[in-house]
Amino acid sequence: MKTFTELNFSGRLVAVEGLDGSGKSTQIYLLKRWLEAEGVRVYFSEWNSSELVKSATSKGKKRELLTPNTFSLIHATDFADRYERHLLPLLRAGYVVLCDRYIFTAFARDVVRGCPPAWVRGLYSFAALPDLTFFFKADLEVSLNRILEGRPKLKFFEAGMDLRLSSDPYESFRIFQGHILEQYLAMSTEFNFVVIDANQRVEAQQEIVRQLVSRCIDLARFKRRSPLPLPPPMRRPGKAVEFDDEPVE
Amino acid sequence: MKTKKQNHIVIPQPVRRRFYGHGIPGVQLDDLVGKLIAVEGADGSGRSTQIARLVVWLETTGHGTVQVGLKRSTLVSEELERAQEGNILSRTTLSLFYATDFADQLENIILPALKAGFIVLADRYIYTLMARDMVRGMDDVWLKNLYGIALEPDAVFYLAVEAEELVQRNLSKSATLDYWESGMDLGLSRDMFDSFVQYQTAMQAAFRQLQKTYGFTIVDGNHSVDAVTVELRKKIGAVLTGK
Numbered sequence: 001m002k003t004f005t006e007l008n009f010s011g012r013l014v015a016v017e018g019l020d021g022s023g024k025s026t027q028i029y030l031l032k033r034w035l036e037a038e039g040v041r042v043y044f045s046e047w048n049s050s051e052l053v054k055s056a057t058s059k060g061k062k063r064e065l066l067t068p069n070t071f072s073l074i075h076a077t078d079f080a081d082r083y084e085r086h087l088l089p090l091l092r093a094g095y096v097v098l099c100d101r102y103i104f105t106a107f108a109r110d111v112v113r114g115c116p117p118a119w120v121r122g123l124y125s126f127a128a129l130p131d132l133t134f135f136f137k138a139d140l141e142v143s144l145n146r147i148l149e150g151r152p153k154l155k156f157f158e159a160g161m162d163l164r165l166s167s168d169p170y171e172s173f174r175i176f177q178g179h180i181l182e183q184y185l186a187m188s189t190e191f192n193f194v195v196i197d198a199n200q201r202v203e204a205q206q207e208i209v210r211q212l213v214s215r216c217i218d219l220a221r222f223k224r225r226s227p228l229p230l231p232p233p234m235r236r237p238g239k240a241v242e243f244d245d246e247p248v249e
Numbered sequence: 250m251k252t253k254k255q256n257h258i259v260i261p262q263p264v265r266r267r268f269y270g271h272g273i274p275g276v277q278l279d280d281l282v283g284k285l286i287a288v289e290g291a292d293g294s295g296r297s298t299q300i301a302r303l304v305v306w307l308e309t310t311g312h313g314t315v316q317v318g319l320k321r322s323t324l325v326s327e328e329l330e331r332a333q334e335g336n337i338l339s340r341t342t343l344s345l346f347y348a349t350d351f352a353d354q355l356e357n358i359i360l361p362a363l364k365a366g367f368i369v370l371a372d373r374y375i376y377t378l379m380a381r382d383m384v385r386g387m388d389d390v391w392l393k394n395l396y397g398i399a400l401e402p403d404a405v406f407y408l409a410v411e412a413e414e415l416v417q418r419n420l421s422k423s424a425t426l427d428y429w430e431s432g433m434d435l436g437l438s439r440d441m442f443d444s445f446v447q448y449q450t451a452m453q454a455a456f457r458q459l460q461k462t463y464g465f466t467i468v469d470g471n472h473s474v475d476a477v478t479v480e481l482r483k484k485i486g487a488v489l490t491g492k
Binding site for chain 1: 271273274275323324325328329337339340344345346353357388390391394395397398
């Protein structure tokens with residue numbers, strides 16, 4: 001698997017991952033505001049947000065129709081729709097794309113639900129890796145409390161109730177999130193996660209995020225008023241590559 | 250059928266089953282005592298006619314039947330239909346959407362029915378889905394992994410009909426060619442007739458390639474309806490008796 005940079009895309013993709021309540025959505029939102037203010041061409045995409053797939057997903061969730069496999073497949077469908085229709089063209093056009101959750105969310109959740117890891121990874125093998133992935137690591141108790149205090153009614157799949165971990169949704173949620181955290185940590189090195197201590201103050205985290213983003217991405221190249229960078233030729237040395245037709249290993 | 254002992258009802262013999270890949274976790278394969286028969290083929294290949302005949306025959310000879318097919322899942326069938334009408338999904342998305350539809354039926358209809366001892370007739374199974382994706386340039390390895398969840402059927406029949414004959418059958422039936430069955434999304438030709446012939450020819454090539462891996466039976470669908478029925482019954486009869 002390669003990053004968008006390695007694949008010669010002119011755009012860059014930044015992803016945030018972490019447990020519910022880790023504060024990752026706040027951080028990526030603040031990152032987006034900053035990039036916008038800087039005049040950077042930026043696009044934000046959220047997990048599970050494709051209009052087309054939404055009705056099926058919400059029906060499946062509401063009526064508790066989903067099995068681990070269909071849960072996994074329908075989220076992959078949602079991702080593919082956003083990936084092919086939005087992310088790829090934007091990244092070709094030189095945008096900075098910010099993703100609130102990327103394929104690693106599926107790698108963690110679906111495996112906790114019992115799907116074979118190789119199968120899940122295979123499903124998403126058409127997707128390139130982010131150029132920068134932040135993992136917001138909060139103490140399990142901290143993220144649990146943030147969620148459980150703020151929004152006391154837990155949804156069935158959100159609490160992992162389909163896994164029959166506990167008949168109490170709160171207890172189920174705790175166990176489920178604990179398992180997901182283990183999965184995240186296990187893949188942290190493999191996928192070059194930049195681990196951010198999410199127990200820190202919002203501002204302190206944002207400071208680090210902005211520093212790293214500006215270090216990894218030459219933001220001047222992505223500013224709106226500068227002339228559009230010409231898309232580089234789409235080929236690897238020695239071998240012609242069409243991005244549409246060649247899945248990323 | 251003139252059989253000597255019409256009253257004797259055959260109890261299907263159990264066979265060793267397998268999933269193509271990882272399969273569905275937690276399924277006891279030995280519990281799946283029914284039979285899974287898949288019939289593949291383009292629109293106009295006689296698929297639906299043959300399945301309707303098989304249902305009558307099987308039920309008359311004492312077997313419970315259940316039918317499944319593409320775009321029939323509770324979970325996503327409506328959404329899939331709607332998305333296709335607008336032709337707004339790109340190919341990976343469409344592929345995964347169909348896979349979701351398949352997985353929903355596999356887990357909620359096919360596996361429970363097989364457990365309960367039914368003969369499940371699939372009006373198209375994973376092979377049509379794979380062939381369509383192959384024609385659209387999807388990666389073989391990716392597809393194989395995706396459909397690693399699928400159970401290997403007891404028999405798979407591909408009703409092969411020449412593209413020119415398919416055109417005739419489709420036109421005589423509805424006086425029009427279906428957008429998707431003509432592969433119009435591929436932009437092979439603006440002429441629907443040309444596109445249909447090219448697309449169906451490519452689909453047949455994809456099926457023949459899949460046949461090498463999955464070893465299903467290719468039935469000459471150019472033959473008469475009765476002749477095809479006889480062939481299917483003979484082969485399914487052998488599956489039921491375990492011979």
